Amino acid sequence: MVDLDVPTETAADSRPVLELRDVHAAYGQIEVLHGIDFSVASGGVLALLGPNGAGKSTSLRVASGQMVPTSGCLHVLGRHCNGLKPDALSRAGMCTLPDGRGIFPNLTVTENLRLMTFGGSTRAQVEELTFARFPRLSERRGQVAGTLSGGEQQMLAMARTLSVEPAVLLLDEISMGLAPMIVAELYELVAQIAAEGVAVVLAEQFAATALGVATHVAVVVQGRIVASGTPDALPDDLADAYLGGVAA
Amino acid sequence: MHEFIAYTIIGLVVGAAYAVAAMGLVVTYSTSGIFNIAHGAIGMLMAFVFWQLSVPWHVPAGLAFVITVFILAPLFGAFVERVLIRRVSSASVSVTLVVTIALTLVLIGLVDKIWPPTSRVVAPFFGNHGFNLLGVFVIWQDLITIIIAMAIAIGLRLLLFRTRAGIAMRGVVDNRELIGLFGGRPSRSSTFSWSIGASLASVAGILVAPTLQLDPIILTLLVIDAYAAAMVGRLRSLPMTFVGALAVGLLSSYATGYFPTTGFWNSTPIQGLKLSVPSVLLFIVLLALPMSRLRSGVQRRQVGLPTASLARSIQGGVLLVAAVAVGVNFLNPGNVVTLGISLATGLVCLSLVPLAGWGGQVSLCQMTFAGLGAFAMSKFGHGGSIFGLVAAAGLAAVVGAIVALPALRLRGLYLALATMAFATAMDNMFFPSAVVFGFNGSVHIERPSLFGLHVSTDKSFDIFLAVVFAALAIGLLAMRRGSFGRVLIAMKDSEAACATLGLSLTMTKLLVFALSAAIAGLAGALLGGAESVAGATSFLMLQSLPILVVLVVAGGAICSGALVGGLALGFLPSGVEYLFIGGAGVILGANPEGLLPIAYLRGNRLWKGMAPRDVDGPSAALLGTDKAGALAGGTAA
Ligand SMILES: Nc1ncnc2c1ncn2[C@@H]1O[C@H](COP(=O)(O)OP(=O)(O)O)[C@@H](O)[C@H]1O
Ligand SMILES: [Mg+2]
Numbered sequence: 001m002v003d004l005d006v007p008t009e010t011a012a013d014s015r016p017v018l019e020l021r022d023v024h025a026a027y028g029q030i031e032v033l034h035g036i037d038f039s040v041a042s043g044g045v046l047a048l049l050g051p052n053g054a055g056k057s058t059s060l061r062v063a064s065g066q067m068v069p070t071s072g073c074l075h076v077l078g079r080h081c082n083g084l085k086p087d088a089l090s091r092a093g094m095c096t097l098p099d100g101r102g103i104f105p106n107l108t109v110t111e112n113l114r115l116m117t118f119g120g121s122t123r124a125q126v127e128e129l130t131f132a133r134f135p136r137l138s139e140r141r142g143q144v145a146g147t148l149s150g151g152e153q154q155m156l157a158m159a160r161t162l163s164v165e166p167a168v169l170l171l172d173e174i175s176m177g178l179a180p181m182i183v184a185e186l187y188e189l190v191a192q193i194a195a196e197g198v199a200v201v202l203a204e205q206f207a208a209t210a211l212g213v214a215t216h217v218a219v220v221v222q223g224r225i226v227a228s229g230t231p232d233a234l235p236d237d238l239a240d241a242y243l244g245g246v247a248a
Numbered sequence: 249m250h251e252f253i254a255y256t257i258i259g260l261v262v263g264a265a266y267a268v269a270a271m272g273l274v275v276t277y278s279t280s281g282i283f284n285i286a287h288g289a290i291g292m293l294m295a296f297v298f299w300q301l302s303v304p305w306h307v308p309a310g311l312a313f314v315i316t317v318f319i320l321a322p323l324f325g326a327f328v329e330r331v332l333i334r335r336v337s338s339a340s341v342s343v344t345l346v347v348t349i350a351l352t353l354v355l356i357g358l359v360d361k362i363w364p365p366t367s368r369v370v371a372p373f374f375g376n377h378g379f380n381l382l383g384v385f386v387i388w389q390d391l392i393t394i395i396i397a398m399a400i401a402i403g404l405r406l407l408l409f410r411t412r413a414g415i416a417m418r419g420v421v422d423n424r425e426l427i428g429l430f431g432g433r434p435s436r437s438s439t440f441s442w443s444i445g446a447s448l449a450s451v452a453g454i455l456v457a458p459t460l461q462l463d464p465i466i467l468t469l470l471v472i473d474a475y476a477a478a479m480v481g482r483l484r485s486l487p488m489t490f491v492g493a494l495a496v497g498l499l500s501s502y503a504t505g506y507f508p509t510t511g512f513w514n515s516t517p518i519q520g521l522k523l524s525v526p527s528v529l530l531f532i533v534l535l536a537l538p539m540s541r542l543r544s545g546v547q548r549r550q551v552g553l554p555t556a557s558l559a560r561s562i563q564g565g566v567l568l569v570a571a572v573a574v575g576v577n578f579l580n581p582g583n584v585v586t587l588g589i590s591l592a593t594g595l596v597c598l599s600l601v602p603l604a605g606w607g608g609q610v611s612l613c614q615m616t617f618a619g620l621g622a623f624a625m626s627k628f629g630h631g632g633s634i635f636g637l638v639a640a641a642g643l644a645a646v647v648g649a650i651v652a653l654p655a656l657r658l659r660g661l662y663l664a665l666a667t668m669a670f671a672t673a674m675d676n677m678f679f680p681s682a683v684v685f686g687f688n689g690s691v692h693i694e695r696p697s698l699f700g701l702h703v704s705t706d707k708s709f710d711i712f713l714a715v716v717f718a719a720l721a722i723g724l725l726a727m728r729r730g731s732f733g734r735v736l737i738a739m740k741d742s743e744a745a746c747a748t749l750g751l752s753l754t755m756t757k758l759l760v761f762a763l764s765a766a767i768a769g770l771a772g773a774l775l776g777g778a779e780s781v782a783g784a785t786s787f788l789m790l791q792s793l794p795i796l797v798v799l800v801v802a803g804g805a806i807c808s809g810a811l812v813g814g815l816a817l818g819f820l821p822s823g824v825e826y827l828f829i830g831g832a833g834v835i836l837g838a839n840p841e842g843l844l845p846i847a848y849l850r851g852n853r854l855w856k857g858m859a860p861r862d863v864d865g866p867s868a869a870l871l872g873t874d875k876a877g878a879l880a881g882g883t884a885a
Contacts, residue, residue, distance in 0.1 A: 115430050115432065
């Protein structure tokens, strides 16, 4: 874990932990990102907002190494990381929860937790941290993950962020299809993780919840960032159009 | 009682060997998502390697076992995964089937070259020493087999459920990308799973080698018997696989021991049933499988070759006939016969075009249908009667429909395995029967005479075959352009999408199966005519494998692919054809379109304006005959 006594405020502004610079990316012949720039510093929470199909997930896929950008750079902790495989980035301290559920549906809860030890923590540590935070999972440890409720599945997925002690956390629509109470609980955890100095990027289509924890916002539309800044500095019209009228 | 104990012990030992093979298959399938048809061939290769080490090179048997099972086999498995399987890991089931079938052919061909057929004996571990169990003498090898099978079962269970590497192997099938995001290395998992699979295959091969001859085909086919066991475990559950394997072993053993051998029971079909217990079980287990989940279609990269128009296909047909009519005058007599065999084999390939090329249904029993056709021709085609041909197509169509009927609900891999089980059962129960191809296993097949037109000379028969090929291809292409053809393509693209559109595929599958079988049956009758004889060993399941591979390599969805495939099978010198065709399949199988469409498109681009735009027809014939000429010229010179 990033040291807690690092003066995050100043470190945050001087050196971004994760940075995408003029990133273009394509599926086959079709370019879907036409120059994405964003950066996030230690302790910062960047909310990537935008309509369905805007390119949020694709941006995160580039950041996590699942897709190689056709041009532009991916920097992690100041290092050029284009072409690095997801598993290498993961072991270097990047934790990614992809869209959908970031778990193995045919493995049991404990088996899923076992796979969270690639980051270096032991099995006992992972289970202890997880079950302390999400006691409900402890009752279901032998159950096949695919048969858990949506909220429990997302808790299991989030458990990985607890135990791998990441430097960067990428979350793709973790609120999708979940009850508001559970979403609130998950975001509370996100805020807490960020407060410990982790750089967080979260992609969300519905902004209201995300804005509660975001320190920065970037609005993605059709593969481009059309606005970015602190949540309250966004132009009103954009806020209305894409953030579901947060101003109200 | 004594007898019963003896058969039980034999059954358990055989079952244990099946269990080792089947568990390897299941581990590979459940952790890499690919059903390895070549599993048996890998075990066979490793049994030969073990023989080489222990007999000619005098390595002590135990050490040779360790070297083969723990070093060479895992390395070979890893090599296969890295070089072949990784490229097709996200391809459709048919592609992975073709690639692993091609690998099977390569390995059989390779072993045949390295170890030319002679009698080779693998001695059991500790020779014929053993002990008495309930009055039955059991050799140590048998006990070792059972112990090894149990140890492997326990070891695999621990590996897959108790170790992180094992859990990751199971996770990779669920979601390959996610393992990477967790920090695991997905490619390592797959390599590891293929290493284990190859290692288990080698154990099975070495353990059964003493009781069987060290023969590439026998050892390869033996593992097919293990498919039934693997299916009992639904390709997932190791304990069920183990139980299934023991059941297959025991049933086979009791069948051998207790089947009456007198009177009616002495007929070939019934005696063949003894040998067919595993394939019959495989068929039954497949039918009892619950309906598999519809998966959304795999996205295919299209080269965008349009279907030939009527004019083009007629042009192509005329060109083919003309080329053959002229060509036969320049060939020596031997090659005229070979050309006939090639054209008839091309017809067998052609039977797969609507079924596999357009409909996406892999069948591994086309040669069996061809054999049925040859059988019908021998019974009803006296004096070259046209009824022989009608009966050939009709019988094959009826049997094809009967096979397809229960198999209709199966798809992809399971359908392919069901056809394989059917073909294997026919190998044992039907073709060896004296009723079918006579007491010495071969009968004379007459060439048809049509409306007083004699096609009995080799040359005229070649031309006749070309006419039949052209006519069938023109007809098939017309069908392809019609609504039935579009449904076939839709079925190949996605059965799930068809279902949501309310398109019932049951009738479509039945029809295309029957049509394909009918063409194969006709082809078989003509193949018999081309060779003048049909034999009990000419139509085995194994011979259906190169048909599929060669067609896919040449271009599975186009009629000219079948022609080129037939020519390749006919003119490649025997002895290297498995290596050659298998090699081509292994290299090119990942490209589901095949060579010809790509060649056509390249050619089109080169000669834009000169070459016809939809090239299926004429260049097909051109390419085919060019190749025939080149090959024939080569062999004639
Ligand atoms: N696997 C894929 N293949 C092809 N196109 C894709 C794929 N995934 C996403 N796209 C396309 O890329 C664009 C951006 O998608 P995505 O990043 O998933 O958007 P978002 O997450 O913002 O909803 C969309 O137009 C989508 O259709
Ligand atoms: Mg998305």
